[in-house]
Amino acid sequence: MINGVIRMRRELMIRLLRSYLAGTIDDDIDKIPCQLRPRDMASTRCCPYKDRAIIKYRLMALLGAAWEDEQDESRPLRDYLRDALAAHARPARPLTVCGTGCSGxxxxxxxxxxxxRACFAxxxxxxxxxQAISFRSQRAHIDQDACKNCGKCMELCPFHAIxxxxxxxxxxxxxxAIRKNAAGVAEIDFTACIFCGKCFAACPFAAILERSELLNIVDDLQRGRKLVALVAPSAAGQFPGSIGQLFAAMAAADFSDVIEVAIGAEMTTAHEAAEYRERMAAGARLLTTSCCPAYVEAAKKHAHAIVPFISNTPSPMLxxxxxxxxxxxxxxxxxxGPCIAKRHEATLHPGVIDWIMSFEELGALLAAKGIDVMSQPEWPMPRPAAASARHFARSCGVTEAVLKELAANTHDHDVEAKAEAVAVQGRVIDGITTKSVKQLQLxxxxxxxxxxxEVMACPGGCNNGPCSLSC
Amino acid sequence: MSEKCMIKVEVCCGTTCFLLGARELLALADDPPAAWQGRVEVIATPCMDACNGNRFSGSPYVRINGTLLSGATRDLVEQRVNAIMAKPQPERSAEQ
Known part of the structure; x- marks a missing residue:
């Protein structure tokens, strides 16, 4: 659902890319904060100057820079732009917290x-x-020093007044993994962070920012470098028009080829089903999916007991x-795709994926280039991926695909016979929460x-990823 | 036999408008206010080309009975449509 944070993020992307494509970005980029927040415009924070400062930091993140790394506050954005294009490298960490924008x-x-109502009851x-609650002036008061935050008062109040x-x-x-530091500003502990992007989606002040690779991607496209797009299965329904029209729009945006990641999901399905059969035949009691990188990170950092049971099968992206x-x-x-954790997964496999782009960023690129998805012809797909592989993007999709594969495939009769003795008992964790992290351990x-x-960090699956257009 | 004039709401689904809020406006097609039943048609259209130049800040654009509306939100569209519905409507014969 659109809101001020999402709108500003997307508008900035479009503005930045339009300026880049027009060849005027060197002159324009440092003017954007003033153009978006002129001094006579109502401020969303204390004053237009703070609004502008925060827009500058948002633009820095769009150039891949982190607020935490800023050495010189007076450094112009065009210097960050020059650095980003010269480095031609993915940021090491996918997120940054803009302390200036954090409301504490x-x-x-x-x-x-x-x-x-200061009721009688x-x-x-x-x-x-x-005994932290007393009544004064016909109203309850909570002594914050005595309160233990148990929440009983809120639970019992008949007027929902607490x-x-x-x-x-x-x-x-x-x-x-995210806590306020001594200065009262949010800070991410990357040794605990699982890159699920829930903080990014939740912050109403847009203080948590993705470190984008967008300018490098567009720069490569403009320079005529050959770029192949791998499109996540969750692309279906993200844009108006059909998936074939979306692929045609990407070709119009100068991608050399467009490949469905769902084709990779078919391979993940086949290998994961084979791995399930082998492990069950060898006496294992559990196999978990491995395609959600936020889950894998959660297991490694917070639920060590489940790590041996994670499938070794590469993800559809790989x-x-x-x-x-x-x-x-x-x-x-x-x-x-719609995922922040995929940026981390790509970092863990250097040389496999060159760039990561979100659906929002793809939309901004198409918008900046004036490419209308609905007006595109159908892209001639050499071989559409299987429906079950395309369903990887929704919760239970992986389980359904693996079950179907297990039912259909009988390569190794001996292993098959042993595995069949263990009936598949599928379970799904639909969204990683504090509670489900404990369940993983159990x-x-x-x-x-x-x-x-099957574990999906986002409720409902990748379709509801933090950078999807449907959220 | 006669019927009230249909009000046509065209939601621009050009990529810019779609990113900046048209997606949410399309909910008016799936879940319209009860009073709109049979009187308002909400359709998705390709890019209206209203966002050229620096006018993309006015996205999403909607056309209501041919009149372009910028910065459209669900509330704003409902207000405009309801205002048209509140005016006395010319009637037309269904046999014409």
């Missing part, structure tokens, strides 16, 4: 609102385990990259049933 949201305290005072102030990024993070390399050995490969310890576990 108040900690999760319970507060009494105007809806309090007063279940809040009777049930508060620390609320809990949340810190959206901390509330969204399933692994406690298989698709292999196909693209064989077909176009001289091309750079761009993965396009699955690893054998305390939860099931022998095939």
């Amino acid at each position: 949201c108040e900690d999760g305290k319970y507060q009494v609102t105007d809806a309090c 007063r279940p809040c005072t009777y049930n508060c385990p620390t 609320t809990r102030a949340v810190v959206p990024c901390e509330e969204a993070c399933p692994v406690g 298989y698709a990259a292999q196909i693209a390399r064989e077909k176009h050995p001289d091309a750079a490969i761009v993965f396009i 699955y690893g310890l054998g305390k939860l049933p099931g022998n095939f576990l």
Whole structure:
């Protein structure tokens, strides 16, 4: 659902790319903050000058730079642009927190609102385990020093007059990787971060930013470098028009070839089904999917017991990259999807994927080039991917594809016979939360049933990734 | 037999408009206000070319009975359509 944060992010991308394509970016880029926030325009923060500063940091992130690395506040954006194009490299970390834009949201305290009627029952005072609630001026008051944040008062108030102030990024993070530092500014602990992007999507001040590779991709396209696009299965339904029209639009944007990552998902399905049969035949009690990089990261950092059960099968992105390399050995490969964690996965496999682009960034590129998806002809797909592989993008999709493959494929009769003795008991974790991270550990310890576990960090699957157009 | 004039709402689904909010406006086609039933037609159209130059800040664009509306939101479109519906409508014969 569109909001001010999403609109500003997309508008900045389009503006930046239009300027680049017009050949005026060197002159334009440092003017963009003033153009977007002239001094007589109502500010969204304290003043237009702070708005402009934050727009500058957003543009820096679009150039791949991190707020945390800034050495000289007076450095113009055109210098960052020059550095980004000269380095021609992917940022090491996919996220940055713009401290200037962080509102330092108040900690999760319970507060009494105007809806309090100072009722006779007063279940809040009777049930508060620390006697932190008293009544003054016909209204409940919570002594924040005594409050233990148990939430009983909120639960029991008949008027819903007690609320809990949340810190959206901390509330969204399933692994406690983002916290305010001593200066009251949010900070990501990258040793704990799983790159799920939930903080990025949750921050209402847009302080958490993706470090983009967009300018490098467009620069490569403009210079005539051969770029092959790998499009994630979740592309279906992201843009108006058909998937074939979207691919045609990408060809019109000068991508040399467009390959469905779902073709890679077919290979993942076949290998994962084979791995399931082999592991079950060898007596394993569980196999989990491996295609969601945020899940794999969550397991490695927060649920160690499940790590031995993660499939060794490469993700659809990696298989698709292999196909693209064989077909176009001289091309750079761009993965396009809705996921921030894929940026991290690409970093873990150097030389496989050259660039990562989000659906939003693809949309901005098409918009900047004036390419209308709905007006495109159908792209002649050499071989459309199987429907089950395209369904990888939704929750349960991988399980369904693997079950279908297991039912159909009988390469090794001996292994097959042994595996069949163990009926598939599929389980799905649909969205990584604090609770589901604990469940992962329990699955690893054998305390939860099931022998095939699919895990998707985003509820509903990749279709609802943090950089999808449908969110 | 006569019927009220149909109000036509065209939502620009050019890439810029789609990114900047047209996607949400298309919900008016799937889930229109009850009063619109049979009187308002909401359709997705290819790029109207209204966002050329620096006018893309006015996206998403919507055309209501031929009149272009910039910065369209669901509320704004509903207001404009409801205002048209509130005016006395010319009637036309269904047999014509």
